[in-house]
Amino acid sequence: MPERVYNFSPGPATLPYEVLQQAAKDIVNFQDSGIGLIEISHRSKQFMAVIEEAEQLLRELMDIPANYKVLFLQGGASSQFFMIPMNLLGDGKKATYLNTGVWSKKAIKEANQFGQIEIAYSSEEAKFNRVPAPGEYVVADDSEYLYFVSNNTIYGTQFPEMPKSEKMLIADMSSDILSRKLDVSKFGLIFAGAQKNLGPAGVTLVIIREDLLERTPKNVPTMLSYKTHADNGSMFNTPPTFSIYIVAQVLKWLKAQGGVDGMEKINREKAEMLYNAIDSTDYYRGHAEPGSRSMMNVSFNLPTADLEKKFIAEAAAVGLDGLKGHRSIGGCRASIYNAFPREGVVKLVEFMKEFQAKNP
Ligand code: PMP
Numbered sequence: 001m002p003e004r005v006y007n008f009s010p011g012p013a014t015l016p017y018e019v020l021q022q023a024a025k026d027i028v029n030f031q032d033s034g035i036g037l038i039e040i041s042h043r044s045k046q047f048m049a050v051i052e053e054a055e056q057l058l059r060e061l062m063d064i065p066a067n068y069k070v071l072f073l074q075g076g077a078s079s080q081f082f083m084i085p086m087n088l089l090g091d092g093k094k095a096t097y098l099n100t101g102v103w104s105k106k107a108i109k110e111a112n113q114f115g116q117i118e119i120a121y122s123s124e125e126a127k128f129n130r131v132p133a134p135g136e137y138v139v140a141d142d143s144e145y146l147y148f149v150s151n152n153t154i155y156g157t158q159f160p161e162m163p164k165s166e167k168m169l170i171a172d173m174s175s176d177i178l179s180r181k182l183d184v185s186k187f188g189l190i191f192a193g194a195q196k197n198l199g200p201a202g203v204t205l206v207i208i209r210e211d212l213l214e215r216t217p218k219n220v221p222t223m224l225s226y227k228t229h230a231d232n233g234s235m236f237n238t239p240p241t242f243s244i245y246i247v248a249q250v251l252k253w254l255k256a257q258g259g260v261d262g263m264e265k266i267n268r269e270k271a272e273m274l275y276n277a278i279d280s281t282d283y284y285r286g287h288a289e290p291g292s293r294s295m296m297n298v299s300f301n302l303p304t305a306d307l308e309k310k311f312i313a314e315a316a317a318v319g320l321d322g323l324k325g326h327r328s329i330g331g332c333r334a335s336i337y338n339a340f341p342r343e344g345v346v347k348l349v350e351f352m353k354e355f356q357a358k359n360p
Contacts, residue, residue: 089115090217
């Protein structure tokens, strides 16, 4: 694939090449129907088979218990920031949030409009360079749920183990879903925007425990109630057909990589290579504390902002694209999601060594 570069973008992010190739064909003529993938009715036999396959593969790969619904929604992961409290805290109940970055802050802001929100932990003063260890926060007794962001895309921090609580867990897994083993039964709700580990932008995955569907207050608009989408198999209105099709293809690809276990092994190996390169010199400095390091987003700094600029530009010139850090913390960030090839990480590590030698 000579025309492609290594794309370290944080999202939308790199997708498996074979998925893109298949999609390019299907867009013009889907399964010899004479109709393109993005032209077929969402109620056609062909599309119904796609959405069913996406759900079945997810259930299989994530081992989702039967009493959970799988929903394909729109409005981005950001809409879940208000849908969750709107549906689950509607009458002013309490919930506990862990503040580990911009995405949890945004979720807290929305939740405050619906319930009583307790922030049990915040790493904001340390520029969100860590996530809490198990004993570092207390979940209020009368909380409905404990909300957290499993992987903090911007800072490159990730909960090494999922938080444990007697209360149900709710997690934003937008940037690490399907990257490692997970016990879904500990969660009330899991959500993820697709554009990192699942597919293109435009669809948001929600996995919700069935009994929670009955909690929605009466005044919640129809489109914003989880029950509406659960009762209609994510077909209450026109779903994002193209995005869901890609999700199904990505899941097939993931299964062929050895499923979540296989993926986790590859992810650990890729992240380790990069962190070893960072730790082997004082030239590169990781943003995240070692115990909170993400396998998906590796944020790091160089000695000066000028060197960082040069690093990002010269890397792009040799086919290592998208290494600029988020504007809120600056520096560099390598996003190495499931579909990011191992060879790209090898190439980046080589480039880091060369760059340091040339720019001491
Ligand atoms: N949560 C996390 C962890 C994210 O990384 C992002 C986007 N990068 C969002 C939420 C927001 O997603 P969306 O743009 O789909 O609303």
